[in-house]
Amino acid sequence: MRRILLRRFAQIIPLILGVIVLNFALIQMSPGSFLDVMTAEQQVSDPAMIERMRVLYGMDKPVVVQLLKYIWSVMTLDFGYSYRQNETVLAVIGQALPATVILMLASIAIALLIGVLAGVIAAVKVNTIWDNLISVGAVFFFAAPTFWLGIMLMIVFSVRLGWLPVGGMRDIGVDHGVFGDALDVMRHLALPALSLGLFYAAMYTRVMRASMLEVFRHDFVRTARAKGLSGAQVVLRHVFRNALLPVVTLLGLQLGTVLGGSVVIETVFSWPGIGSLMLDSVMSRNYPVVLGVLVLSSLIVAVANALVDIAYFRLDPRIRAR
Template identity: 45%
Template sequence: MKRLPRLLRALRRTALQAVPTIIGIVILNFFLLRLTPGDAADVLAGEAGAATVETLTALKAKFGFDLPVLHQLLAYLSNLAQFSLGVSPRYNQPVADLIAARLPNTLALMGVALLLALLIGITLGAVMASTAGRLPDKVLSVLSLLFYSIPSFWIGLMLIVLFSVKLGWLPSGGAQTIGAGLAGWEAVADRARYLVLPATALALFYVAIYARLTRSDMLEVKAQDHVRTARAKGLSPFAVTTGHVLRNALIPVTTMAGIHLAGLMGGAVVVETVYSWPGFGRLAYEAVMGRDFQVLLGILLLSSLLVVAINAAIDVLQAWLDPRIEVR
């Protein structure tokens, strides 16, 4: 019960910091995208084979691209004030509907990838710290370095070659079996099969980071006084490792996990493209290619909100892991 006020203070502090941050991100993203040459009208006219001056003028007037930049910004902010992300010129649909259709897939991919990275990375790091300087530590250190050095798209392609082409165990792309008509647990198992390879490809880079970070932090915590006191009290090595060493070593790991959320989103763009995964990372790629800045602004705004929410959760988790952390 004593921790509850501290947790509430952590949430309040994050919320107060989030509002100006989000506003700044929205305005900055808007002006940065406007510096990009071309817009959706140019792309649509070019694809239709009707890129005449009159056609371009009519399209730009229809979508409001002929207005001054400040007027466009005010119109966009007005839409946001009404909880609207606008309408996509390319898809002719509300941006919120486009993102809502793709968001669950991306959240599932990121969630599973982050969970795999944390579980495997922390486990490997604990093993490396327990066998520091011995053969298991050296072997796992080399594997971690390999995972860290290899690009995620190459890992994704190699996983397809091995598990889809050679072994035939897992599908190479998509999110579910088309036309199968599955329901209940069968549908969940089917989607899980399609999720294994992209989540693994996205997670392996972060496995290396969390393993190395857990190893170094555990070795540092082991040398502290409270750990020696716990050993002197007669606690078992397992109790000392889990209750005193690992718990304190998790604080920097959780901090890095929050920081890596944006990196996971960036990696999702590549992984979703490789595996034809229908998430909003792939939607962002399509929006870039089609100069659909309305969709891009919606994706960037939602990504910023997700990062803020995860950071709030990390603050609360750290306040729970270590009561010594002061939250003002």
């Protein structure tokens, strides 16, 4: 187990290098630069001033030299400087990261809770009305765009009923105290987390249902039933644990996509996280921040895959025996 985990973590280094080189090349090929946006916003037209700014930000160097300098900077945990916020990239990402982490954890918790529970019910009640209703709901939420679902939830629960706030992360200029502020964040979190979580819950439902139906056909399940175990004991002690393996794999693969999907949801609900920061950085050609977010996303995916391997060792003893 230790050898496999060390190999997984060693694979993170070439992965990060590949992400840096690929995204750096794509950014270099994209039209425009942050100097164009900066000079347009600040109405700078002096060629000498523009050239000094080009030298200041290292854009006068060849592309290969810029790439090598950036790789070395990342190795020393220096992701550059954001001209738009007048702060280092790490500081800018650090300010937006907690909001995105809260949204990710909440949406993943909703997706796992609803998806796994619905998948178990659909598999146990296969070919019944419960199975049909769950399957239809899973197809609907999988096909519905997350931004449309978020807008519909906003119209129902915020505009029509007035139960939840329309957007933002907390009430501006209001101090509710520590406990009150936590409840305020949870109220603002409910709709974006539900919008993002229902999409992934639909996938977990289908995967969990199919996995449990496959495990039900195995010989050890028939043996457990022949021993006189109740239906609940068979499902919880023998079927459920083995059926979780594909769900764990899917969870590890989708941690990165949750971060990408939060761009849309954070824009719809004005959630001040990495997604909103990424959108603003792309629009303003703030490429150091864009590269920093992409490196962070790839690092999250790599670490998540290593954690999936650890979960596999815990869930399936046969893997430890190999």
